[in-house]
Amino acid sequence: MIDKLLGLFSHDIGIDLGTANTLVYVKGRGILIREPSVVTIHKKTKEVLAVGSEAKRMLGKTPSTIEAIRPLRDGVISDFYVAQKMIEYFIKMVHELPSRFPKIPRPRVVLGVPSGITSVERKAVIDATRNAGARLAYLIEEPMAAAIGAGLSVQEPRGTMIVDMGGGTSEIAVISLGGMVISKSLRIAGDELDVAIVNYAKNKHNLLLGERTAEEVKFAIGSAMPFDGEDQLEVYMRGRDLRSGLPKSIRVTAGDIREALEASISLIIDAVKDAIEETPPELVPDILRTGITLAGGTSQLRNFDKLLQKETQVPVQVAKEPMTCVVRGCGMVLDDLDLLQRVKIA
Ligand SMILES: Nc1ncnc2c1ncn2[C@@H]1O[C@H](COP(=O)(O)OP(=O)(O)OP(=O)(O)O)[C@@H](O)[C@H]1O
Ligand SMILES: [Mg+2]
Structure with a gap:
């Protein structure tokens, strides 16, 4: 019941949390975010200064007080804090888009993750997503998402x-x-x-x-x-x-x-x-x-x-549009609960 209610007021989203790029699909709207997976933070205060392309432009060019971080390496989260900040930023961004109803950022989220991911890494992704505001987080393996997205x-x-x-x-x-x-x-x-x-x-x-x-x-x-x-x-x-x-x-x-x-x-x-x-x-x-x-x-x-x-x-x-297959697959799974039950891994 509460879940249904919260569903009315938040966008369900699919996220392809990639090593290089993060894409976000919003149910009923399509792919709304497509940004490099890079965050710049202030080294001392840990304050997030920029996320996405703005942060990527700073890679390798930051002064000693600022750090540009790619929170994913080899497809998995290597910097938990920064990854969470990045997911939080994107979820917030989606919920600030103009919409008919006011939105609160408590979405259901389907995330694509590498198939080789360990249970510890799996838990890290789910925790980061839930700490970032998601009320439910489902993981599906990237190749499965890519295949679905590729039609x-x-x-x-x-x-x-x-x-x-x-x-x-x-x-x-x-x-x-x-x-x-x-x-x-x-x-x-x-x-x-x-x-x-x-x-x-x-x-x-x-x-x-x-x-x-x-x-x-x-x-x-x-x-x-x-x-x-x-x-x-x-x-x-x-x-x-x-x-x-x-x-x-x-x-x-x-x-x-x-x-x-x-x-x-x-x-x-x-x-x-x-x-x-x-x-x-x-x-x-x-x-x-x-x-x-x-x-x-x-x-x-x-x-x-x-x-x-x-x-x-x-x-x-x-595939057609090869860089968006995973996120489109996550989106298609969001729309099809039977399929979600079949292919989710956690
Ligand atoms: N035209 C191109 N030729 C060669 N490489 C390309 C081209 N376009 C993008 N790439 C490479 O594709 C990679 C990014 O692809 P993609 O966005 O699918 O990765 P990702 O999903 O973020 O990573 P992963 O799935 O491994 O976590 C980068 O290494 C980029 O250099
Ligand atoms: Mg990928």
Whole structure:
């Protein structure tokens, strides 16, 4: 009864609490928040100064009194206090939007979490969400949410394969009858690719790069296989010379960056191959027929889909709007209580 009443006065929301980006879906309204998972706080007072893109702009550029923090690492909460502050900020923001009824921030929340998450980590996410004002918090595994959000039929007696590659984790799953038959969570994804570029610059050119700069290089020229027009692209890595300490910029080609990314990409591809190998034989023909669906920001790396298809001999397609699949899946689950009961993990 109280729950129903509170429901009238608060928005039910789905949250994709990602390592790189947090997205919030509000029931009946769609995706209203899409911000980097970054918070800046005052070191001494712990006061939150900025959240989201404003905070991201400060990463690596803060004076000693201010700290820009990414509260999630490798897909899980590494800084509990800051994560809670961030969730609180987003829940509050949603409830301050103009609406027909006054809203109080006591929502039901469905959160997507990595499938490899331990029970301690699970509890940390639920506690952070409840402390942030949620009256009920449900967790669903990200690959399940991504598959639902990508429009795949997860409840049929049919194998469906999804690979969600974000910032901190790559999640690989085979789903059938509303459950995950195979699931693998790999702590190698977009962040790791950035680190690979930082290491390449250091080892090959004695150049110290920031991770944000590395990410920009990845956007500009990163790829998994050669792509059309790559020779025309002119990209410079700008950083500091490790020997002289002075600014330096080095021109790089798409081939250089491919070389830098190759080892990490292979690890993801090998994990997908392992998952296919472990898939029960009855489900393999389904996967051959429907293919592998890719979601998450890193699925947009140029020609990753082509390389995966070549290596696995299974058709691969990138989902529509790959970066919003998880949050859309959380939203769809909010609207379908039967489905929620089936797929929630806590
Ligand atoms: N066009 C692109 N090419 C390559 N990488 C990209 C592109 N667009 C985004 N990315 C990468 O995708 C990652 C962010 O993706 P996403 O928002 O799906 O991650 P997340 O959900 O926050 O992380 P996780 O699911 O691991 O917790 C970043 O590492 C970003 O650099
Ligand atoms: Mg994600």
